[in-house]
Amino acid sequence: MAEAFERLVSLLDYPMFVVTTRVGDESAGCLVGFTSQVSIRPPRFMVGLSKRNHTYRVAEGAKHLAVHLVPRQHGELARFFGGETGDRTDKFARCAWHSGPNGIPILDDAAGWFVGEVLSRYDVGDHVGFLLEPIAGSAPDKFEQLVSFSDVRDLDPGHKA
Ligand SMILES: Cc1cc2nc3c(=O)[nH]c(=O)nc-3n(C[C@H](O)[C@H](O)[C@H](O)COP(=O)(O)O)c2cc1C
Numbered sequence: 009m010a011e012a013f014e015r016l017v018s019l020l021d022y023p024m025f026v027v028t029t030r031v032g033d034e035s036a037g038c039l040v041g042f043t044s045q046v047s048i049r050p051p052r053f054m055v056g057l058s059k060r061n062h063t064y065r066v067a068e069g070a071k072h073l074a075v076h077l078v079p080r081q082h083g084e085l086a087r088f089f090g091g092e093t094g095d096r097t098d099k100f101a102r103c104a105w106h107s108g109p110n111g112i113p114i115l116d117d118a119a120g121w122f123v124g125e126v127l128s129r130y131d132v133g134d135h136v137g138f139l140l141e142p143i144a145g146s147a148p149d150k151f152e153q154l155v156s157f158s159d160v161r162d163l164d165p166g167h168k169a
Contacts, residue, residue: 018161020157021156021157021158022041022156022157023043023077023154023155023156023157024039024040024041024078024086024090024154024155024156024157024159024160025039025040025041025043025055025075025076025077025078026038026039026040026076026078026085026086026089026115026118027040027055027057027063027067027073027074027075027076028063028073028074028076028105028112028113028114028115029063029066029067029070029072029073029074029112029113030066030070030111030112030113031066031069031070034066035066035094035099035100035113036062036063036065036066036067036094037063037089037094037099037100037113037115038057038061038062038063038089038090038093038094038166039086039087039089039090039160039163039165040055040056040057040075041157042055042056042135043055043056043075046139050141051141051142052127052139052140052141053075053122053124053139053140053142054137054138054139054140055073055075055124055137055138055140056132056135056136056137056138057135057136057138058134058135058167058169059134059135059136060134060167060168060169061093061166061167062093062094062095062166062167063094064136066094067126067138068129070126071110071125071126072109072110072112072123072124072125072126072143073112073123073124073126073138073140074108074112074113074114074121074122074123074124075121075122075123075124075140076114076115076118076119076120076121077118077119077120077121077151077154077155078115078117078118078119078154078155079117079118079119079151079152079153079154079155080152080153080154080155080159081152081153082117082155083155083159083160085103085115085117086155086159086160087160087163088102088103090160090163090165090166091163091164091165091166092166093166093167095166095167096166100113103115103116103117104116104117108121108123108144109123109143109144110123110143119148119151119152119154120145120146120147120148120151121145121146122142122143122144122145122146122147123142123143123144123145124140124141124142124143125140125141125143126138126139126140127139127140127141134169135169
């Protein structure tokens with residue numbers, strides 16, 4: 009069964025996000041595929057962060073996370089946030105961003121984004137699910153082409169999951 013499941017999910021295509029956060033003067037962010045809206049009323053969104061990631065370690069103490077959609081024309085942003093680790097690279101010295109709601113870094117080249125308050129955390133295995141309540145955001149009238157899993161499946165992650 010595990011084999012069929014792995015094959016099945018590897019065939020899926022789904023939007024990729026860059027999730028950022030900040031605690032004190034430490035910023036963090038990485039490419040994330042494990043996400044889903046999980047409630048309409050109230051609006052709730054879940055983000056899965058790998059326990060090995062620098063972003064997870066910062067997010068453990070964070071009250072908010074920002075979730076960004078990446079346009080294909082800025083695909084390099086997704087590859088950078090997924091292929092490098094904040095353990096060795098200051099990602100925020102190498103991309104355009106500004107300080108958004110609650111001081112969370114917002115990527116200037118994102119196609120859309122929201123900041124969510126962390127309501128709870130679920131230890132689900134090698135990832136931890138962060139349940140978010142969206143509190144602010146920016147959405148275009150319609151999306152251009154977005155980075156999805158098929159665009160980055162060849163990428164070597166900065167940290168093995
Ligand atoms: C296709 C793909 C999907 C990924 N999905 C996730 C994910 O859902 N959650 C996560 O924490 N990391 C995910 N990663 C891995 C991180 O983006 C990657 O290890 C990153 O370098 C971690 O950076 P950090 O150590 O600065 O947090 C994914 C990477 C790739 C290439």
